[in-house]
Amino acid sequence: xxxxxxxxxxxxxxxxxxxxxxxxxxxxxxxxxxxxxxxxxxxxxxxxxxxxxxxxxxxxxxxxxxxxxxxxxxxxxxxxxxxxxxxxxxxxxxxxxxxxxxxxxxxxxxxxxxxxxxxxxxxxxxxxxxxxxxxxxxxxxxxxxxxxxxxxxxxxxxxxxxxxxxxxxxxxxxxxxxxxxxxxxxxxxxxxxxxxxxxxxxxxxxxxxxxxxxxxxxxxxxxxxxxxxxxxxxxxxxxxxxxxxxxxxxxxxxxxxxxxxxxxxxxxxxxxxxxxxxxxxxxxxxxxxxx
Numbered sequence: 001x002x003x004x005x006x007x008x009x010x011x012x013x014x015x016x017x018x019x020x021x022x023x024x025x026x027x028x029x030x031x032x033x034x035x036x037x038x039x040x041x042x043x044x045x046x047x048x049x050x051x052x053x054x055x056x057x058x059x060x061x062x063x064x065x066x067x068x069x070x071x072x073x074x075x076x077x078x079x080x081x082x083x084x085x086x087x088x089x090x091x092x093x094x095x096x097x098x099x100x101x102x103x104x105x106x107x108x109x110x111x112x113x114x115x116x117x118x119x120x121x122x123x124x125x126x127x128x129x130x131x132x133x134x135x136x137x138x139x140x141x142x143x144x145x146x147x148x149x150x151x152x153x154x155x156x157x158x159x160x161x162x163x164x165x166x167x168x169x170x171x172x173x174x175x176x177x178x179x180x181x182x183x184x185x186x187x188x189x190x191x192x193x194x195x196x197x198x199x200x201x202x203x204x205x206x207x208x209x210x211x212x213x214x215x216x217x218x219x220x221x222x223x224x225x226x227x228x229x230x231x232x233x234x235x236x237x238x239x240x241x242x243x244x245x246x247x248x249x250x251x252x253x254x255x256x257x258x259x260x261x262x263x264x265x266x267x268x269x270x271x272x273x274x275x276x277x278x279x280x281x282x283x284x285x286x287x288x289x290x291x
Contacts, residue, residue, distance in 0.1 A: 001018050002029070002284065003284045003286045004034055006034060008035055011078055012077070012288065014076040014288060015034055015076075016284050017072065017074075018072040018093045018214060019069075022066075022068070023069070025066055025071045029071055032054060044196055052188075055180065055181065056183070064185070066183050068182070073093075073194075074087070074091075074093050083200060083202055084200055085200075087196065087198075090195070093212065094217045095209070095211045096209075096210040098206070109177045116178070117148075119177070128149050129148060130149055133277075136260065137223075140252070140257045142258065142260070143259065143262055152172045154189050174189075177190065178192070180192075201290065206291050208228050208231055209287065209288040212283075212285045215253075215280075216249045227245070230244065230248075235291065246283055250283065256274045256275070257275055
């Protein structure tokens with residue numbers, strides 16, 4: 001995971017990357033000149049085109065094959081003079097926003113996103129079921145539930161297939177509907193488009209923006225609003241809220257959980273057993289506050 005930050009005359013910015021696979025895509029993204037890119041490409045479409053132009057080729061200029069390798073990308077831009085918050089995201093890393101008493105949870109690009117899953121269905125992209133962990137509440141109770149993997153197809157055009165007879169059409173099995181990377185040259189397995197959200201605020205408002213990787217969200221239940229209260233309380237105590245959340249997330253990854261049987265198997269009773277997570281995830285957290 002990578003968390004990048006910067007500021008210029010127009011806006012403050014944060015970028016959160018959660019790499020998966022080999023890690024080459026995330027490494028290359030982390031080394032890009034984000035401040036210049038965000039200034040030069042104010043539109044999310046042109047920004048993503050610019051990003052992908054860097055990812056299509058390797059460092060020697062040859063077409064880059066990144067099958068099985070990719071990254072999420074969450075971008076926060078705060079225009080101070082305009083009192084405007086702009087958010088871009090691609091992949092299943094999540095962003096949470098508290099503006100006064102209102103909470104915003106933009107839908108990540110995974111099976112929880114209803115419109116994305118309808119798009120997958122409409123384009124005849126195949127899916128497969130798999131079991132995945134689910135946190136039941138914030139008292140260390142966990143179980144398993146059925147999840148979905150999407151089998152994204154590489155769609156080579158006719159000319160490419162003719163020029164390379166050994167080309168094999170294949171698919172990528174991913175838990176997300178969009179991501180950066182997962183490409184063969186300029187052919188991408190997933191939809192390449194940022195989702196966006198824009199909010200106005202006033203100088204007297206309380207604004208908290210939390211962008212984090214799965215290392216935080218995967219150890220929380222669906223009720224995450226308490227996190228924003230903890231962030232504000234920590235700041236009021238003159239402590240670092242990022243440090244607080246990092247320690248909180250690490251402690252939960254290493255905790256002993258109460259494992260409950262999946263719902264279909266509980267008809268004969270549920271006797272939870274103590275169980276630890278089989279492995280830990282990297283934790284990437286970025287917070288922006290106006291109080």
